[in-house]
Amino acid sequence: MTLARFFFCLLLAALALPALAQDFTAYTAHVTGESVRLRSGPSLAHPPVHVMAKGEALTVVAEQDGWAIVRLPAAAPCWLSADFVKSNANTYVVTADKVNLRVTPDTKYFSVGQVDKDAVLKAVMGEDGKPATENGFVRVVPPASALGAVSLEFIERAKVEAKAEPKPEGEVAKPEEPKPLVKKEQVKRDPTAKELEDERKTFTELERLLNDELKKPAADISLAYIRKMFEQFVELALDKEVSAKSQAYIEKIDATEKLILAEKERLEKEAAARAAEIERIKKEAEQIGEKPKEEPKGPVEYIAIGTVGSHGKTAKTPASHRLFDESGKTLVDLRWDGGDLSKLMGSRVGIVGEVKEYKGWPHKVIVIKRIDVLEEGEEK
Numbered sequence: 001m002t003l004a005r006f007f008f009c010l011l012l013a014a015l016a017l018p019a020l021a022q023d024f025t026a027y028t029a030h031v032t033g034e035s036v037r038l039r040s041g042p043s044l045a046h047p048p049v050h051v052m053a054k055g056e057a058l059t060v061v062a063e064q065d066g067w068a069i070v071r072l073p074a075a076a077p078c079w080l081s082a083d084f085v086k087s088n089a090n091t092y093v094v095t096a097d098k099v100n101l102r103v104t105p106d107t108k109y110f111s112v113g114q115v116d117k118d119a120v121l122k123a124v125m126g127e128d129g130k131p132a133t134e135n136g137f138v139r140v141v142p143p144a145s146a147l148g149a150v151s152l153e154f155i156e157r158a159k160v161e162a163k164a165e166p167k168p169e170g171e172v173a174k175p176e177e178p179k180p181l182v183k184k185e186q187v188k189r190d191p192t193a194k195e196l197e198d199e200r201k202t203f204t205e206l207e208r209l210l211n212d213e214l215k216k217p218a219a220d221i222s223l224a225y226i227r228k229m230f231e232q233f234v235e236l237a238l239d240k241e242v243s244a245k246s247q248a249y250i251e252k253i254d255a256t257e258k259l260i261l262a263e264k265e266r267l268e269k270e271a272a273a274r275a276a277e278i279e280r281i282k283k284e285a286e287q288i289g290e291k292p293k294e295e296p297k298g299p300v301e302y303i304a305i306g307t308v309g310s311h312g313k314t315a316k317t318p319a320s321h322r323l324f325d326e327s328g329k330t331l332v333d334l335r336w337d338g339g340d341l342s343k344l345m346g347s348r349v350g351i352v353g354e355v356k357e358y359k360g361w362p363h364k365v366i367v368i369k370r371i372d373v374l375e376e377g378e379e380k
Contacts, residue, residue: 024062028158029070031056031150037236038076040103040112042067042149044198048236049103049148050076058155067149072112072142078124079105079137080115087123090131092138094119101146105137113145191238203233203242210249214256218263227253302350304366305374306331308341311363318358319365323351333361336368348374 037048042064050073052058062069072078084099085092100111115121121140123131132139191199210226230253233246304323311322311333319333321341334341334351352370 026059026061029058029060029068029155030158031058031154032156033154036150036154037238038070038073038148038150040109040148042069044195046149047103047109047232051236052150057158058150060155060157061147063152064149066152068152068155069147069149071144072146072148074141076142076146076148077103077139078112078142078146079103079134079139080121082133082136082138085121085138087131088120090123090125092121092123092140094121101142102137103148105134105139113143113147115143115145119143195238199238199242203237203245206230206233207249210253218260219267221256221260223253223257223260300350300352300370300372302352302372303355304332304351305349307346307348308334308344309346318356318361319363321345322363323349323366330363333363333365334368335365336371338368339371344371344373350374 031052031054034054036052036054038050038052039046040049052073056073058068058070058073060068060070079102080094080099084094084096086095094115094117097117098114099116101113101115102111103109121143124139124141126132206226206229210223213221213223213226227250230246230249234243234250237243237246306323306325309322309324311319317335319335321334321336323331323334325331332355350372351366351368353366353368356365356367358365
């Protein structure tokens with residue numbers, strides 16, 4: 001099962017946020033629990049995208065099956081493709097109609113809203129003081145059209161209801177400034193059994209994906225996306241055991257990626273070495289093939305003349321062939337370091353070279369320096 005298919009199945013139960021009811025009156029609500037998950041859509045199949053503290057205010061624009069559809073708070077992630085915006089100082093101007101808003105800088109999840117052409121969106125600044133960008137996406141403060149969902153169980157209506165203000169056509173309501181995140185100890189609520197069951201199923205599927213990926217050849221393994229999913233579990237998991245396991249998997253992935261990198265480097269070096277060896281052999285073959293042509297024929301004193309044949313032995317060193325006289329008697333054994341004597345098998349040749357003797361070898365050996373194929377009667 002591919003990663004894309006997994007997340008398709010995971011989100012199949014809730015394809016998109018519902019159309020907002022025309023007669024619904026928006027109202028302000030406050031979060032009643034600690035560490036309440038705001039999800040990208042109205043079901044447990046939708047991933048959590050933001051954790052809200054007790055007392056945090058939300059604008060509810062619709063309700064569905066026990067879920068409140070709310071405007072994403074300023075601190076929630078909101079991304080859109082950099083291809084459809086034009087930068088203007090610390091803001092972006094949208095350059096196309098119906099541009100999707102997403103909670104991750106990619107297209108892995110369904111959009112959480114859209115913005116129209118000419119809408120002005122405020123950029124979210126990164127740690128370096130520059131607008132945050134990633135993977136071809138830009139992060140913005142969520143406009144009013146960016147929606148998420150939270151269980152009605154964990155919010156309560158404020159005493160004074162917020163009236164829905166009409167939005168001018170073609171213009172996005174000015175978003176509120178993001179509040180800095182302040183780390184503080186919070187008393188976490190006990191998750192429901194349904195939430196824990198859903199989380200464990202998703203985590204088990206992610207474990208299976210990791211195991212399947214690790215079975216691939218080293219050159220084909222890609223763990224960056226799976227690691228990112230485990231990071232989300234570390235940050236947002238309701239079950240402490242799931243969070244701890246996710247951290248362990250991240251460490252395993254990091255160690256594995258180092259091994260994969262080393263293996264890829266080794267394979268690349270081996271491939272380069274093989275290519276270099278093939279090139280060397282090719283050049284040597286070209287030189288060997290040209291060498292006899294480069295040696296001019298002429299008057300020469302041959303130290304041996306005869307017919308090239310096999311010496312019938314398995315060993316090729318110190319000689320690869322044998323030289324026979326007309327009666328088939330062995331004259332001498334031959335070795336030619338600069339050429340291939342097998343091509344001259346059966347040919348009558350004249351040889352110039354150095355005569356050597358080797359202990360344990362039955363015949364003298366001529367190490368050939370020059371060899372000429374002789375025509376009949378040619379014995380100079």
